[in-house]
Amino acid sequence: MAKSNPPFMSGVPELLLLRLLDQREMYGYELVKAIRLVTGEAISLGEGVIYPVLHGLEKSGALKARRKTVGGRKRVYYALNAKGRKRLAHLQSDWSRINGGVATALREPVNA
Amino acid sequence: MPDGGFETLRDDLLRAGMSLRYVRRAIRELEDHREDLLAEAAERGVSGAQARKFATERIGDQAVIARHMVDEVGRRSWASRYPRLACICLPVACCLLLPLALVTGHGSHSQALMRWGTAMMLSAAVTALMLLSMRLAIVLG
Numbered sequence: 001m002a003k004s005n006p007p008f009m010s011g012v013p014e015l016l017l018l019r020l021l022d023q024r025e026m027y028g029y030e031l032v033k034a035i036r037l038v039t040g041e042a043i044s045l046g047e048g049v050i051y052p053v054l055h056g057l058e059k060s061g062a063l064k065a066r067r068k069t070v071g072g073r074k075r076v077y078y079a080l081n082a083k084g085r086k087r088l089a090h091l092q093s094d095w096s097r098i099n100g101g102v103a104t105a106l107r108e109p110v111n112a
Numbered sequence: 113m114p115d116g117g118f119e120t121l122r123d124d125l126l127r128a129g130m131s132l133r134y135v136r137r138a139i140r141e142l143e144d145h146r147e148d149l150l151a152e153a154a155e156r157g158v159s160g161a162q163a164r165k166f167a168t169e170r171i172g173d174q175a176v177i178a179r180h181m182v183d184e185v186g187r188r189s190w191a192s193r194y195p196r197l198a199c200i201c202l203p204v205a206c207c208l209l210l211p212l213a214l215v216t217g218h219g220s221h222s223q224a225l226m227r228w229g230t231a232m233m234l235s236a237a238v239t240a241l242m243l244l245s246m247r248l249a250i251v252l253g
Contacts, residue, residue: 028141029148046172047149049180051141055134056184076141 013045013053015095018080018088021063025079028054054078062087118142124178127250130185138181146171191247199247203240207233 013035020026020034031054032047057063062084068077080088118139125135146167153163171177191198210232 027144029145032145046170046176047145048142048171048174048177051138051145052177052180052184055138055181059185073144073147075144076137 011091011095012043013050014057015088015091016043017050017053017057017078018062018084018091021078021080022085022088025077027075027077031078057084057087060087118174121174121178124175125181128178128182129191130182134185142171142177195247195251199240199244203236203243207236207240210236 016035016039017031020031020038026034028050029047032045032050035043035045054063054065058065058078060083062081063078064081065076065078067074069075121142122135122139125138126132149167149170150163153159153166158166210229212229
């Protein structure tokens with residue numbers, strides 16, 4: 001199992017979930033697999049922790065959940081809505097800004 | 113952590129005052145997830161206790177999940193949001209209003225209805241006390 005990195009994880013699961021759900025609706029297990037895949041297993045979560053994040057996003061109106069039967073199994077599928085897309089754009093812009101700042105700090109010699 | 117069920121999570125969420133409806137839904141989703149993990153383990157040729165251990169580890173600590181659910185969702189039942197109303201005011205109001213409503217509604221048999229209403233009031237008070245003690249047992253752990 002990949003090493004988890006909780007101190008740097010604040011807001012990251014939310015960003016990844018919104019990004020993945022922007023492409024198509026998915027259910028919890030599918031989302032965890034997709035996170036592993038798109039991050040090259042660099043980000044590893046206790047998988048159960050994904051549900052509070054999904055439920056929180058649903059409560060805030062960023063996601064819509066519906067129960068759907070696929071292949072004889074009932075699952076809760078999550079889909080992004082307009083509010084979620086707005087939230088994703090906001091988080092992406094924040095992330096790019098922070099990422100750029102940290103990258104600069106790591107490149108430049110520290111003269112503080 | 114128990115090897116399989118979500119009893120710890122269920123208890124933690126209910127104790128935190130999350131609504132039963134939400135708790136049921138969350139646990140159903142986690143059970144679905146667990147089934148998927150067991151199927152994944154089976155595809156890798158792992159079965160039985162090893163597969164269950166794999167699924168349990170991947171899902172993670174139930175206490176941590178419960179804490180996140182309470183923080184992120186905070187869907188608390190009305191009884192836990194307004195405990196005084198649920199445990200004291202509402203039962204007392206019912207005890208007072210029920211016999212009063214019967215007596216005022218049927219004036220011709222008011223004596224008999226009063227006795228019946230008193231009996232009802234006493235039984236409601238006993239029920240309220242039982243519910244209150246159950247509630248306290250849950251809250252105090």
